[in-house]
Amino acid sequence: MAFGWLPGALGDIAHGAATTILLIAVTTLAGTLLSMLGAAGRRSGPALLKQAIAWYVEVMRNTPFLVQLFFIFFGLPSLGIRLDPILAAMLAMTLNRAAYTIEIVGAGLDAVPGGQTEAALALGLRPRQVFVKIVLPQALKVIYPALTSQIVIMMLESAVVSQIAVRELTYEADMLQARTFRSFETYFVITLVYLALSMALRRLLVAGGRRALGAGVS
Amino acid sequence: MIEFTLWDIVRNLLLATRWTVLLSLAAFVGGALVGMVVLFFRISKKTWSRRLASGYIALFQGTPLLMQLFLMFFGLPMLGLRIEPWTAAVLGLTFFASAYLAEIWRSGVDALPLGQWDAGASLGLHYLQELRLIILPQAFSITRAPTVGFLVQLIKSTALTSIIGFEELVRTSNAINNATFEPFKVYGLVALIFFLMCFPLTQYARRLERRGPGR
Numbered sequence: 001m002a003f004g005w006l007p008g009a010l011g012d013i014a015h016g017a018a019t020t021i022l023l024i025a026v027t028t029l030a031g032t033l034l035s036m037l038g039a040a041g042r043r044s045g046p047a048l049l050k051q052a053i054a055w056y057v058e059v060m061r062n063t064p065f066l067v068q069l070f071f072i073f074f075g076l077p078s079l080g081i082r083l084d085p086i087l088a089a090m091l092a093m094t095l096n097r098a099a100y101t102i103e104i105v106g107a108g109l110d111a112v113p114g115g116q117t118e119a120a121l122a123l124g125l126r127p128r129q130v131f132v133k134i135v136l137p138q139a140l141k142v143i144y145p146a147l148t149s150q151i152v153i154m155m156l157e158s159a160v161v162s163q164i165a166v167r168e169l170t171y172e173a174d175m176l177q178a179r180t181f182r183s184f185e186t187y188f189v190i191t192l193v194y195l196a197l198s199m200a201l202r203r204l205l206v207a208g209g210r211r212a213l214g215a216g217v218s
Numbered sequence: 219m220i221e222f223t224l225w226d227i228v229r230n231l232l233l234a235t236r237w238t239v240l241l242s243l244a245a246f247v248g249g250a251l252v253g254m255v256v257l258f259f260r261i262s263k264k265t266w267s268r269r270l271a272s273g274y275i276a277l278f279q280g281t282p283l284l285m286q287l288f289l290m291f292f293g294l295p296m297l298g299l300r301i302e303p304w305t306a307a308v309l310g311l312t313f314f315a316s317a318y319l320a321e322i323w324r325s326g327v328d329a330l331p332l333g334q335w336d337a338g339a340s341l342g343l344h345y346l347q348e349l350r351l352i353i354l355p356q357a358f359s360i361t362r363a364p365t366v367g368f369l370v371q372l373i374k375s376t377a378l379t380s381i382i383g384f385e386e387l388v389r390t391s392n393a394i395n396n397a398t399f400e401p402f403k404v405y406g407l408v409a410l411i412f413f414l415m416c417f418p419l420t421q422y423a424r425r426l427e428r429r430g431p432g433r
Contacts, residue, residue, distance in 0.1 A: 058413075058417065059409075059413060061370075061420065062370065062374075062412065062417045063374070063409040063413050064374040064375070064378075064388070064412055065374070065377075066378060066380070067377060067388060067405055067408050070388075070391075070392075070401070070405045071401070071402075071406065071409060074395065075401040075405050076402075077401075078401065079402070156281065156282040156283070158282075159282035159284040159285060160282075160284060160378065160381075162284075170282070170284060170285070173288075177292075183292035184289065184292040184293045184296055187285055187288040187292060187293075188289060188293075190285060191281050191282075191286075191289060194281050194285060195277070195280050198280045198281070199280060
Protein backbone atom coordinates (compact mmCIF):
# COMPACT_ATOMS: atom_id res chain seq x y z
CA MET A 1 0.00 0.00 0.00
CA ALA A 2 1.41 3.36 -0.99
CA PHE A 3 -0.42 6.64 -1.24
CA GLY A 4 2.44 8.95 -2.26
CA TRP A 5 0.68 9.66 -5.58
CA LEU A 6 -2.42 10.99 -3.88
CA PRO A 7 -1.57 14.69 -3.38
CA GLY A 8 -0.73 15.12 -7.05
CA ALA A 9 -3.95 13.39 -8.10
CA LEU A 10 -6.39 15.46 -6.04
CA GLY A 11 -7.05 17.86 -8.91
CA ASP A 12 -8.02 15.05 -11.28
CA ILE A 13 -10.22 13.41 -8.65
CA ALA A 14 -12.00 16.70 -7.96
CA HIS A 15 -12.52 17.22 -11.69
CA GLY A 16 -13.95 13.73 -12.07
CA ALA A 17 -16.24 14.19 -9.07
CA ALA A 18 -17.49 17.47 -10.52
CA THR A 19 -18.37 15.74 -13.80
CA THR A 20 -20.19 12.96 -11.92
CA ILE A 21 -22.19 15.60 -10.01
CA LEU A 22 -22.99 17.41 -13.26
CA LEU A 23 -24.26 14.15 -14.77
CA ILE A 24 -26.55 13.51 -11.81
CA ALA A 25 -27.87 17.08 -11.72
CA VAL A 26 -28.75 17.10 -15.40
CA THR A 27 -30.28 13.61 -15.45
CA THR A 28 -32.26 14.20 -12.26
CA LEU A 29 -33.96 17.25 -13.77
CA ALA A 30 -34.43 15.75 -17.23
CA GLY A 31 -35.47 12.36 -15.84
CA THR A 32 -38.07 13.81 -13.47
CA LEU A 33 -39.51 15.97 -16.23
CA LEU A 34 -39.64 13.05 -18.64
CA SER A 35 -41.26 10.77 -16.08
CA MET A 36 -43.95 13.39 -15.37
CA LEU A 37 -44.75 13.47 -19.08
CA GLY A 38 -44.64 9.68 -19.17
CA ALA A 39 -46.90 9.33 -16.14
CA ALA A 40 -49.36 11.84 -17.61
CA GLY A 41 -49.32 10.01 -20.97
CA ARG A 42 -49.84 6.69 -19.28
CA ARG A 43 -52.89 8.01 -17.44
CA SER A 44 -54.68 10.14 -20.00
CA GLY A 45 -53.02 9.61 -23.37
CA PRO A 46 -54.42 7.67 -26.34
CA ALA A 47 -54.35 3.88 -26.09
CA LEU A 48 -51.41 3.57 -28.48
CA LEU A 49 -49.30 5.95 -26.39
CA LYS A 50 -50.18 4.07 -23.20
CA GLN A 51 -49.06 0.83 -24.82
CA ALA A 52 -45.83 2.41 -26.06
CA ILE A 53 -44.96 3.80 -22.63
CA ALA A 54 -45.67 0.45 -20.98
CA TRP A 55 -43.29 -1.29 -23.39
CA TYR A 56 -40.66 1.40 -22.97
CA VAL A 57 -40.71 0.84 -19.21
CA GLU A 58 -40.43 -2.94 -19.59
CA VAL A 59 -37.59 -2.83 -22.11
CA MET A 60 -35.56 -0.35 -20.05
CA ARG A 61 -36.10 -2.24 -16.80
CA ASN A 62 -35.21 -5.63 -18.22
CA THR A 63 -31.95 -4.82 -20.01
CA PRO A 64 -28.60 -3.77 -18.47
CA PHE A 65 -27.72 -0.09 -18.42
CA LEU A 66 -24.32 -0.86 -19.95
CA VAL A 67 -25.97 -2.38 -23.03
CA GLN A 68 -28.34 0.60 -23.36
CA LEU A 69 -25.34 2.89 -23.16
CA PHE A 70 -23.44 0.99 -25.87
CA PHE A 71 -26.54 0.88 -28.03
CA ILE A 72 -26.95 4.65 -27.83
CA PHE A 73 -23.28 5.53 -28.18
CA PHE A 74 -22.16 2.95 -30.75
CA GLY A 75 -25.45 1.96 -32.35
CA LEU A 76 -27.19 5.26 -33.03
CA PRO A 77 -24.42 6.68 -35.28
CA SER A 78 -25.39 4.05 -37.88
CA LEU A 79 -28.78 5.80 -37.99
CA GLY A 80 -26.97 9.10 -38.48
CA ILE A 81 -27.30 10.26 -34.86
CA ARG A 82 -23.81 10.95 -33.57
CA LEU A 83 -23.51 12.07 -29.96
CA ASP A 84 -20.69 13.36 -27.78
CA PRO A 85 -19.77 10.86 -25.05
CA ILE A 86 -21.13 13.12 -22.34
CA LEU A 87 -24.38 13.75 -24.23
CA ALA A 88 -24.79 10.05 -24.92
CA ALA A 89 -24.23 9.35 -21.22
CA MET A 90 -26.80 11.96 -20.17
CA LEU A 91 -29.31 10.62 -22.69
CA ALA A 92 -28.80 7.00 -21.62
CA MET A 93 -29.00 7.83 -17.91
CA THR A 94 -32.12 9.96 -18.37
CA LEU A 95 -33.93 7.33 -20.45
CA ASN A 96 -32.90 4.57 -18.04
CA ARG A 97 -33.94 6.34 -14.86
CA ALA A 98 -37.19 7.67 -16.31
CA ALA A 99 -38.34 4.07 -16.77
CA TYR A 100 -38.03 3.59 -13.01
CA THR A 101 -39.47 6.94 -11.95
CA ILE A 102 -42.49 6.97 -14.30
CA GLU A 103 -44.28 4.54 -12.01
CA ILE A 104 -43.18 6.37 -8.86
CA VAL A 105 -44.39 9.72 -10.18
CA GLY A 106 -47.64 8.13 -11.38
CA ALA A 107 -48.29 6.67 -7.94
CA GLY A 108 -47.65 10.09 -6.39
CA LEU A 109 -50.10 11.82 -8.71
CA ASP A 110 -52.72 9.17 -7.91
CA ALA A 111 -52.19 9.73 -4.19
CA VAL A 112 -53.48 13.32 -4.37
CA PRO A 113 -57.25 13.21 -3.72
CA GLY A 114 -59.42 14.35 -6.62
CA GLY A 115 -61.18 16.79 -4.32
CA GLN A 116 -58.00 18.90 -4.30
CA THR A 117 -58.25 19.50 -8.04
CA GLU A 118 -61.98 20.20 -7.87
CA ALA A 119 -61.50 22.66 -5.02
CA ALA A 120 -58.73 24.48 -6.87
CA LEU A 121 -60.81 24.67 -10.05
CA ALA A 122 -63.76 25.96 -8.03
CA LEU A 123 -61.51 28.72 -6.71
CA GLY A 124 -60.95 29.82 -10.30
CA LEU A 125 -57.41 28.55 -10.88
CA ARG A 126 -56.52 27.60 -14.41
CA PRO A 127 -55.79 23.88 -15.05
CA ARG A 128 -52.05 24.49 -15.39
CA GLN A 129 -51.97 26.42 -12.14
CA VAL A 130 -53.89 23.63 -10.46
CA PHE A 131 -51.24 21.13 -11.54
CA VAL A 132 -48.18 23.25 -10.68
CA LYS A 133 -49.41 24.81 -7.44
CA ILE A 134 -51.76 22.24 -5.94
CA VAL A 135 -51.27 18.72 -7.28
CA LEU A 136 -47.52 18.63 -7.95
CA PRO A 137 -46.31 19.80 -4.49
CA GLN A 138 -48.51 17.27 -2.74
CA ALA A 139 -47.47 14.47 -5.08
CA LEU A 140 -43.79 15.35 -4.67
CA LYS A 141 -44.10 15.13 -0.92
CA VAL A 142 -45.42 11.58 -1.17
CA ILE A 143 -42.84 10.31 -3.65
CA TYR A 144 -39.83 12.26 -2.41
CA PRO A 145 -38.20 9.42 -0.42
CA ALA A 146 -38.51 7.00 -3.36
CA LEU A 147 -37.19 9.66 -5.72
CA THR A 148 -34.12 10.39 -3.57
CA SER A 149 -33.11 6.74 -3.46
CA GLN A 150 -33.47 6.58 -7.24
CA ILE A 151 -31.14 9.57 -7.55
CA VAL A 152 -28.52 7.88 -5.37
CA ILE A 153 -28.82 4.64 -7.35
CA MET A 154 -28.35 6.66 -10.53
CA MET A 155 -25.14 8.14 -9.17
CA LEU A 156 -23.77 4.68 -8.45
CA GLU A 157 -24.76 3.48 -11.93
CA SER A 158 -23.05 6.48 -13.50
CA ALA A 159 -19.67 4.80 -12.87
CA VAL A 160 -20.42 2.74 -15.97
CA VAL A 161 -20.32 5.70 -18.36
CA SER A 162 -16.51 5.74 -17.98
CA GLN A 163 -16.68 2.95 -20.56
CA ILE A 164 -17.53 5.41 -23.34
CA ALA A 165 -14.78 7.78 -22.17
CA VAL A 166 -16.84 10.33 -20.26
CA ARG A 167 -14.28 11.93 -17.97
CA GLU A 168 -16.08 11.32 -14.69
CA LEU A 169 -14.82 9.86 -11.44
CA THR A 170 -14.30 6.27 -12.60
CA TYR A 171 -12.61 7.38 -15.82
CA GLU A 172 -10.17 9.47 -13.80
CA ALA A 173 -9.52 6.43 -11.61
CA ASP A 174 -8.73 4.32 -14.69
CA MET A 175 -6.31 6.99 -15.92
CA LEU A 176 -4.68 7.36 -12.50
CA GLN A 177 -4.07 3.66 -12.00
CA ALA A 178 -2.58 3.41 -15.48
CA ARG A 179 -0.16 6.17 -14.54
CA THR A 180 0.73 5.15 -10.98
CA PHE A 181 0.47 1.33 -11.27
CA ARG A 182 -1.24 1.48 -7.87
CA SER A 183 -4.51 -0.08 -9.00
CA PHE A 184 -5.88 -1.21 -5.65
CA GLU A 185 -5.01 1.99 -3.81
CA THR A 186 -6.48 4.14 -6.59
CA TYR A 187 -9.80 2.28 -6.71
CA PHE A 188 -9.88 2.17 -2.91
CA VAL A 189 -9.63 5.97 -2.70
CA ILE A 190 -12.18 6.46 -5.48
CA THR A 191 -14.58 4.04 -3.77
CA LEU A 192 -14.32 6.13 -0.61
CA VAL A 193 -15.04 9.26 -2.67
CA TYR A 194 -18.17 7.58 -4.07
CA LEU A 195 -19.23 6.53 -0.57
CA ALA A 196 -18.80 10.09 0.70
CA LEU A 197 -20.67 11.46 -2.32
CA SER A 198 -23.62 9.11 -1.92
CA MET A 199 -23.89 9.82 1.82
CA ALA A 200 -23.62 13.57 1.26
CA LEU A 201 -26.12 13.46 -1.60
CA ARG A 202 -28.66 11.60 0.53
CA ARG A 203 -28.25 14.08 3.43
CA LEU A 204 -28.49 17.03 1.06
CA LEU A 205 -31.62 15.73 -0.63
CA VAL A 206 -33.34 15.02 2.69
CA ALA A 207 -32.44 18.45 4.08
CA GLY A 208 -33.40 20.19 0.84
CA GLY A 209 -36.68 18.27 0.70
CA ARG A 210 -37.55 19.29 4.27
CA ARG A 211 -37.02 22.93 3.42
CA ALA A 212 -38.86 22.93 0.12
CA LEU A 213 -41.70 20.54 0.89
CA GLY A 214 -42.14 21.05 4.61
CA ALA A 215 -41.73 18.76 7.58
CA GLY A 216 -42.36 15.05 7.46
CA VAL A 217 -40.13 14.40 4.44
CA SER A 218 -37.48 11.79 5.08
CA MET B 219 -11.85 -10.58 -43.63
CA ILE B 220 -14.25 -13.17 -42.31
CA GLU B 221 -17.87 -12.56 -43.17
CA PHE B 222 -20.35 -12.89 -40.30
CA THR B 223 -23.88 -13.94 -41.10
CA LEU B 224 -26.69 -13.06 -38.72
CA TRP B 225 -26.71 -16.67 -37.58
CA ASP B 226 -22.99 -16.52 -36.75
CA ILE B 227 -23.59 -13.50 -34.57
CA VAL B 228 -26.59 -15.03 -32.82
CA ARG B 229 -24.84 -18.35 -32.28
CA ASN B 230 -21.80 -16.73 -30.70
CA LEU B 231 -23.96 -14.55 -28.50
CA LEU B 232 -26.00 -17.52 -27.34
CA LEU B 233 -22.83 -19.45 -26.52
CA ALA B 234 -21.67 -16.52 -24.40
CA THR B 235 -25.06 -16.34 -22.69
CA ARG B 236 -24.18 -19.60 -20.93
CA TRP B 237 -21.59 -17.72 -18.91
CA THR B 238 -23.99 -14.93 -18.05
CA VAL B 239 -26.51 -17.49 -16.78
CA LEU B 240 -23.89 -19.46 -14.87
CA LEU B 241 -22.46 -16.34 -13.28
CA SER B 242 -25.93 -15.12 -12.27
CA LEU B 243 -26.74 -18.46 -10.65
CA ALA B 244 -23.40 -18.74 -8.86
CA ALA B 245 -23.68 -15.18 -7.55
CA PHE B 246 -27.29 -15.70 -6.46
CA VAL B 247 -26.54 -18.91 -4.58
CA GLY B 248 -23.36 -17.48 -3.07
CA GLY B 249 -25.13 -14.24 -2.23
CA ALA B 250 -27.95 -16.14 -0.54
CA LEU B 251 -25.49 -18.09 1.63
CA VAL B 252 -23.44 -15.06 2.66
CA GLY B 253 -26.64 -13.03 2.93
CA MET B 254 -27.99 -15.50 5.51
CA VAL B 255 -24.92 -14.90 7.67
CA VAL B 256 -25.31 -11.13 7.32
CA LEU B 257 -29.01 -11.51 8.18
CA PHE B 258 -28.14 -13.34 11.42
CA PHE B 259 -25.86 -10.47 12.41
CA ARG B 260 -28.45 -7.91 11.32
CA ILE B 261 -31.32 -9.27 13.46
CA SER B 262 -29.20 -10.28 16.44
CA LYS B 263 -30.06 -8.89 19.88
CA LYS B 264 -26.52 -7.54 20.31
CA THR B 265 -26.09 -3.89 19.31
CA TRP B 266 -22.51 -4.29 18.01
CA SER B 267 -23.58 -7.12 15.74
CA ARG B 268 -26.51 -5.15 14.29
CA ARG B 269 -24.22 -2.14 13.73
CA LEU B 270 -21.62 -4.28 12.01
CA ALA B 271 -24.19 -5.74 9.62
CA SER B 272 -25.75 -2.33 8.91
CA GLY B 273 -22.30 -0.97 8.11
CA TYR B 274 -21.63 -3.88 5.75
CA ILE B 275 -24.93 -3.32 3.96
CA ALA B 276 -24.46 0.47 3.77
CA LEU B 277 -20.98 -0.04 2.33
CA PHE B 278 -22.21 -2.20 -0.54
CA GLN B 279 -25.33 -0.13 -1.19
CA GLY B 280 -23.38 3.14 -1.09
CA THR B 281 -20.62 2.37 -3.59
CA PRO B 282 -20.79 1.48 -7.29
CA LEU B 283 -20.71 -2.22 -8.13
CA LEU B 284 -18.03 -1.45 -10.72
CA MET B 285 -15.72 -0.19 -7.94
CA GLN B 286 -16.42 -3.31 -5.87
CA LEU B 287 -15.44 -5.46 -8.84
CA PHE B 288 -12.25 -3.46 -9.43
CA LEU B 289 -11.29 -3.78 -5.76
CA MET B 290 -11.81 -7.56 -5.92
CA PHE B 291 -9.86 -7.85 -9.14
CA PHE B 292 -6.89 -5.74 -8.04
CA GLY B 293 -7.10 -6.26 -4.28
CA LEU B 294 -7.09 -10.04 -3.91
CA PRO B 295 -3.79 -10.51 -5.78
CA MET B 296 -2.24 -8.20 -3.18
CA LEU B 297 -3.18 -10.78 -0.53
CA GLY B 298 -1.17 -13.28 -2.53
CA LEU B 299 -4.16 -14.97 -4.21
CA ARG B 300 -3.93 -15.66 -7.90
CA ILE B 301 -7.14 -14.38 -9.30
CA GLU B 302 -8.83 -14.62 -12.64
CA PRO B 303 -11.74 -12.57 -14.00
CA TRP B 304 -14.17 -15.41 -13.25
CA THR B 305 -13.19 -15.58 -9.56
CA ALA B 306 -13.27 -11.83 -9.15
CA ALA B 307 -16.65 -11.66 -10.87
CA VAL B 308 -18.23 -14.40 -8.74
CA LEU B 309 -16.82 -13.06 -5.47
CA GLY B 310 -17.66 -9.45 -6.26
CA LEU B 311 -21.25 -10.22 -7.25
CA THR B 312 -21.64 -12.60 -4.28
CA PHE B 313 -20.81 -9.92 -1.72
CA PHE B 314 -22.91 -7.38 -3.62
CA ALA B 315 -25.89 -9.77 -3.63
CA SER B 316 -25.43 -10.73 0.02
CA ALA B 317 -25.88 -7.12 1.17
CA TYR B 318 -29.07 -6.61 -0.83
CA LEU B 319 -30.58 -10.01 0.02
CA ALA B 320 -29.86 -9.58 3.72
CA GLU B 321 -31.63 -6.23 3.69
CA ILE B 322 -34.63 -7.63 1.79
CA TRP B 323 -35.01 -10.56 4.21
CA ARG B 324 -34.48 -8.30 7.20
CA SER B 325 -37.51 -6.30 6.09
CA GLY B 326 -39.44 -9.59 6.08
CA VAL B 327 -38.33 -10.43 9.63
CA ASP B 328 -39.27 -6.93 10.81
CA ALA B 329 -42.70 -7.22 9.20
CA LEU B 330 -43.65 -10.18 11.40
CA PRO B 331 -45.62 -9.37 14.55
CA LEU B 332 -43.60 -9.68 17.77
CA GLY B 333 -46.20 -12.19 18.94
CA GLN B 334 -44.59 -14.74 16.62
CA TRP B 335 -41.38 -14.55 18.66
CA ASP B 336 -43.32 -14.70 21.92
CA ALA B 337 -45.35 -17.67 20.74
CA GLY B 338 -42.18 -19.49 19.76
CA ALA B 339 -40.58 -18.78 23.11
CA SER B 340 -43.67 -19.90 25.02
CA LEU B 341 -43.53 -23.21 23.17
CA GLY B 342 -40.10 -23.63 24.68
CA LEU B 343 -38.18 -23.15 21.45
CA HIS B 344 -34.55 -22.14 21.49
CA TYR B 345 -33.53 -18.91 19.61
CA LEU B 346 -32.15 -20.83 16.64
CA GLN B 347 -35.14 -23.17 16.57
CA GLU B 348 -37.45 -20.15 16.61
CA LEU B 349 -35.62 -18.69 13.64
CA ARG B 350 -35.55 -21.93 11.71
CA LEU B 351 -39.11 -23.09 12.38
CA ILE B 352 -41.13 -19.90 12.77
CA ILE B 353 -39.46 -16.64 11.78
CA LEU B 354 -37.38 -17.37 8.69
CA PRO B 355 -39.94 -19.45 6.76
CA GLN B 356 -42.47 -16.63 7.11
CA ALA B 357 -39.91 -13.92 6.37
CA PHE B 358 -38.77 -15.69 3.18
CA SER B 359 -42.34 -16.30 2.14
CA ILE B 360 -43.41 -12.66 2.35
CA THR B 361 -40.25 -11.37 0.65
CA ARG B 362 -40.38 -13.73 -2.31
CA ALA B 363 -41.39 -11.00 -4.77
CA PRO B 364 -38.54 -8.58 -3.97
CA THR B 365 -36.09 -11.51 -3.92
CA VAL B 366 -37.04 -12.44 -7.49
CA GLY B 367 -36.90 -8.74 -8.37
CA PHE B 368 -33.36 -8.61 -7.07
CA LEU B 369 -32.42 -11.65 -9.15
CA VAL B 370 -33.37 -9.60 -12.23
CA GLN B 371 -31.11 -6.79 -11.01
CA LEU B 372 -28.31 -9.31 -10.45
CA ILE B 373 -28.62 -10.73 -13.99
CA LYS B 374 -28.38 -7.21 -15.38
CA SER B 375 -25.40 -6.49 -13.11
CA THR B 376 -23.40 -9.36 -14.61
CA ALA B 377 -22.93 -7.08 -17.64
CA LEU B 378 -20.42 -5.09 -15.58
CA THR B 379 -18.08 -8.06 -15.24
CA SER B 380 -17.23 -7.58 -18.92
CA ILE B 381 -15.26 -4.53 -17.81
CA ILE B 382 -12.90 -6.57 -15.62
CA GLY B 383 -12.41 -8.99 -18.50
CA PHE B 384 -14.88 -11.79 -17.81
CA GLU B 385 -15.92 -13.34 -21.12
CA GLU B 386 -19.72 -13.13 -20.86
CA LEU B 387 -22.43 -11.81 -23.14
CA VAL B 388 -21.44 -8.14 -23.25
CA ARG B 389 -17.72 -8.77 -23.67
CA THR B 390 -18.37 -11.22 -26.47
CA SER B 391 -20.66 -8.69 -28.13
CA ASN B 392 -17.89 -6.07 -27.96
CA ALA B 393 -15.57 -8.48 -29.76
CA ILE B 394 -18.20 -9.31 -32.38
CA ASN B 395 -18.94 -5.64 -32.87
CA ASN B 396 -15.26 -4.94 -33.44
CA ALA B 397 -15.22 -7.57 -36.16
CA THR B 398 -18.53 -6.78 -37.87
CA PHE B 399 -18.93 -3.02 -37.32
CA GLU B 400 -22.65 -3.53 -36.86
CA PRO B 401 -23.23 -2.10 -33.37
CA PHE B 402 -26.92 -1.46 -33.96
CA LYS B 403 -27.60 -5.11 -34.73
CA VAL B 404 -25.17 -6.60 -32.19
CA TYR B 405 -26.17 -4.53 -29.16
CA GLY B 406 -29.81 -4.77 -30.18
CA LEU B 407 -29.53 -8.56 -30.08
CA VAL B 408 -27.73 -8.45 -26.73
CA ALA B 409 -30.49 -6.29 -25.30
CA LEU B 410 -33.04 -8.76 -26.68
CA ILE B 411 -31.29 -11.73 -25.04
CA PHE B 412 -31.17 -9.95 -21.68
CA PHE B 413 -34.81 -8.99 -22.08
CA LEU B 414 -35.82 -12.59 -22.76
CA MET B 415 -34.01 -13.69 -19.59
CA CYS B 416 -35.29 -10.93 -17.32
CA PHE B 417 -38.83 -10.26 -18.51
CA PRO B 418 -40.32 -13.63 -17.45
CA LEU B 419 -38.77 -13.18 -13.99
CA THR B 420 -40.15 -9.65 -13.75
CA GLN B 421 -43.59 -10.95 -14.65
CA TYR B 422 -43.24 -13.74 -12.09
CA ALA B 423 -42.25 -11.23 -9.39
CA ARG B 424 -45.24 -9.09 -10.31
CA ARG B 425 -47.57 -12.07 -10.05
CA LEU B 426 -46.17 -12.96 -6.63
CA GLU B 427 -46.68 -9.39 -5.52
CA ARG B 428 -50.27 -9.31 -6.71
CA ARG B 429 -51.07 -12.59 -5.03
CA GLY B 430 -49.81 -11.11 -1.78
CA PRO B 431 -47.86 -12.77 1.03
CA GLY B 432 -48.26 -16.39 1.92
CA ARG B 433 -48.57 -19.32 -0.38
